[in-house]
Amino acid sequence: MGMRILAIAAILLPMIAGCTEKMQETPPLLPLPQKAEYSNGYFKIDGTKDYAALAECCIDEALSGTMGKEGYQLEITRNGIKINAAAPAGIFYAKKTLKQLTTPDGVRLARIEDRPRFPYRGFHLDVSRNFFSKEEIMKLLEEMANFKMNKFHFHLTDNGGWRLKIEKYPLLTELGSSRRTQDWFDWYVNDRHFCPEDTEGAFGGYYTREDIREIVEFAEERFIDVIPEIDVPAHSDPVFAGYPHLNCTGTTSGNGEFCPALEETYRFIENVLDEVMEMFPSEIIHIGGDEARKVEWKKCRRCSALMEKEGLTDYDQLQVYLIRRVHDYLKAHGRIMAGWDELMKDEELTDAWIYSYRGEKHGIDAANRNIPTIMVPGEALYLDWWQADIDLEPIAMGGYSPLHKFYMFNPLPSTKEEAFANELLIQSKAVENIDSVGVIRKGNEKYMKGVQGCLWTEFVETEAHLEYMTFPRLLAIAEKGWSQAAGAEGWKDFTRRAGYQNAALQQRGIHTFDMHDAPLITAIGQADKSSRVSMTCEQYDGEIRYCIGKGANLTANSTLYTEPFHITKDTDFTAGVFREGKLISYLRKTTIEAGKDKYPDYPQRWPW
Ligand SMILES: [Zn+2]
Numbered sequence: 001m002g003m004r005i006l007a008i009a010a011i012l013l014p015m016i017a018g019c020t021e022k023m024q025e026t027p028p029l030l031p032l033p034q035k036a037e038y039s040n041g042y043f044k045i046d047g048t049k050d051y052a053a054l055a056e057c058c059i060d061e062a063l064s065g066t067m068g069k070e071g072y073q074l075e076i077t078r079n080g081i082k083i084n085a086a087a088p089a090g091i092f093y094a095k096k097t098l099k100q101l102t103t104p105d106g107v108r109l110a111r112i113e114d115r116p117r118f119p120y121r122g123f124h125l126d127v128s129r130n131f132f133s134k135e136e137i138m139k140l141l142e143e144m145a146n147f148k149m150n151k152f153h154f155h156l157t158d159n160g161g162w163r164l165k166i167e168k169y170p171l172l173t174e175l176g177s178s179r180r181t182q183d184w185f186d187w188y189v190n191d192r193h194f195c196p197e198d199t200e201g202a203f204g205g206y207y208t209r210e211d212i213r214e215i216v217e218f219a220e221e222r223f224i225d226v227i228p229e230i231d232v233p234a235h236s237d238p239v240f241a242g243y244p245h246l247n248c249t250g251t252t253s254g255n256g257e258f259c260p261a262l263e264e265t266y267r268f269i270e271n272v273l274d275e276v277m278e279m280f281p282s283e284i285i286h287i288g289g290d291e292a293r294k295v296e297w298k299k300c301r302r303c304s305a306l307m308e309k310e311g312l313t314d315y316d317q318l319q320v321y322l323i324r325r326v327h328d329y330l331k332a333h334g335r336i337m338a339g340w341d342e343l344m345k346d347e348e349l350t351d352a353w354i355y356s357y358r359g360e361k362h363g364i365d366a367a368n369r370n371i372p373t374i375m376v377p378g379e380a381l382y383l384d385w386w387q388a389d390i391d392l393e394p395i396a397m398g399g400y401s402p403l404h405k406f407y408m409f410n411p412l413p414s415t416k417e418e419a420f421a422n423e424l425l426i427q428s429k430a431v432e433n434i435d436s437v438g439v440i441r442k443g444n445e446k447y448m449k450g451v452q453g454c455l456w457t458e459f460v461e462t463e464a465h466l467e468y469m470t471f472p473r474l475l476a477i478a479e480k481g482w483s484q485a486a487g488a489e490g491w492k493d494f495t496r497r498a499g500y501q502n503a504a505l506q507q508r509g510i511h512t513f514d515m516h517d518a519p520l521i522t523a524i525g526q527a528d529k530s531s532r533v534s535m536t537c538e539q540y541d542g543e544i545r546y547c548i549g550k551g552a553n554l555t556a557n558s559t560l561y562t563e564p565f566h567i568t569k570d571t572d573f574t575a576g577v578f579r580e581g582k583l584i585s586y587l588r589k590t591t592i593e594a595g596k597d598k599y600p601d602y603p604q605r606w607p608w
Pocket residue numbers: 247248258259260261296297300301302303
């Protein structure tokens with residue numbers, strides 16, 4: 001009898017424990033999967049850390065209709081792990097999810113069906129203004145893959161130096177890849193000359209063919225396309241250090257732009273692209289096409305003669321002429337040309353890809369013209385802008401783009417309200433007339449291919465600083481590119497997951513920015529002359545408290561912020577973030593004017 005009672009108790013006890021066990025927290029997956037159900041408990045095998053190796057994987061091409069090439073099903077039960085996908089990329093991403101589900105207790109029991117929202121989830125890195133080693137590039141590629149990002153936009157040439165060895169034009173790197181000063185700002189303002197690569201103490205560098213092969217291979221293994229950018233016709237100072245005859249003046253004086261009227265210019269670009277296409281299998285080749293000032297073109301007799309011959313009536317058309325020739329060359333070689341949104345000046349353009357960097361407008365226009373588009377608005381998604389307060393942070397290009405702004409930007413604005421909300425982030429104030437904002441037409445959403453964070457490195461000299469500017473903000477790009485849009489209601493949970501993943505990045509040796517603790521206070525003016533005030537911070541478990549009035553004393557008993565509210569007169573706020581009754585941030589003081597919009601901003605540092 002006694003034995004029987006014991007036996008029953010042994011069966012009942014775990015069941016009772018199971019019933020009273022608290023619901024476990026949702027795992028901090030980033031990006032958020034499309035569909036996930038979790039059960040309490042774990043699949044665990046003692047001594048195992050690499051659960052991906054234990055997964056039973058099955059590729060079934062018939063699944064591509066429902067999950068595409070990158071989607072997957074992942075099931076973790078107490079008996080084991082099963083992955084189904086239509087292609088190897090799906091298996092790869094399922095394993096990335098598995099890794100994020102792994103804890104010291106084992107892998108969380110889950111059933112996940114997942115696929116990306118956009119086919120393009122990118123990170124852009126400028127290695128021209130400052131050069132970074134291939135080892136650092138690979139470190140970044142590894143982290144991109146961890147967060148299911150799949151396009152690395154490699155900005156290889158610009159005014160800071162030429163970074164790609166071209167066999168046919170050795171002077172590009174011999175004379176155009178090194179400077180006597182690393183400080184780009186100082187160099188750009190005071191010198192702007194390159195020095196031979198063997199100059200003692202010179203700063204610079206470039207990638208050899210072998211380096212590129214290694215980088216491309218490393219990326220391919222992680223399902224990342226490396227998209228090279230060779231920027232023409234502007235931003236080409238380093239070319240003229242060795243080949244001055246290719247610009248209008250025939251000098252190295254640094255006007256930075258090719259002469260579009262020289263056949264030699266096209267021969268050069270085509271020869272360079274031949275080698276680029278040999279090195280990079282990417283279907284998309286980025287040719288820049290941005291920020292041509294055309295100052296020398298206007299004084300050049302050859303340029304005038306070409307315009308007359310071709311019937312071109314202005315200098316924008318002369319640029320279109322050059323870009324079209326480059327486009328045709330790439331097309332003839334089976335590649336797709338991509339460029340910054342100046343390419344939209346060509347009204348007949350259809351089969352190039354556009355990167356909308358000057359706000360959202362050009363991206364919306366492009367998608368509506370059936371042109372594949374990537375959203376990279378500088379004002380919202382550039383990683384060289386300040387991510388926290390100007391007086392506490394290392395030098396940045398300017399402007400203010402905290403994690404919140406990255407998260408809130410909507411790459412697919414299909415209603416006036418969504419486009420309007422984007423403009424508040426882009427302009428730091430609301431647009432006067434909501435009807436002036438375009439939207440992506442119904443049916444044209446498919447031309448919005450995705451989203452990208454861009455790091456320009458004018459002020460970024462070290463690997464630590466590079467990582468600091470990139471993370472955690474790139475996590476918001478990863479989320480935006482993969483997950484369904486959640487908007488403001490998703491932000492709080494995003495800070496939980498991003499906080500967790502940011503700490504994981506730090507454990508993996510990435511020098512990230514710590515999630516900011518100070519409150520962000522924004523306002524949107526209303527038609528009735530009131531303002532709707534919102535407060536947030538990047539600390540998931542932080543409480544924001546505020547008080548009103550100049551000289552007001554903020555304490556742990558001050559008003560707790562819970563949701564947006566309206567003010568009807570100009571109001572001085574003092575706010576801070578508390579945890580367990582203790583102030584953990586410095587105080588944020590700001591004045592919100594009734595009826596006015598406010599998204600904090602900082603001045604730009606552009607020297608041009
Ligand atoms: Zn010219």
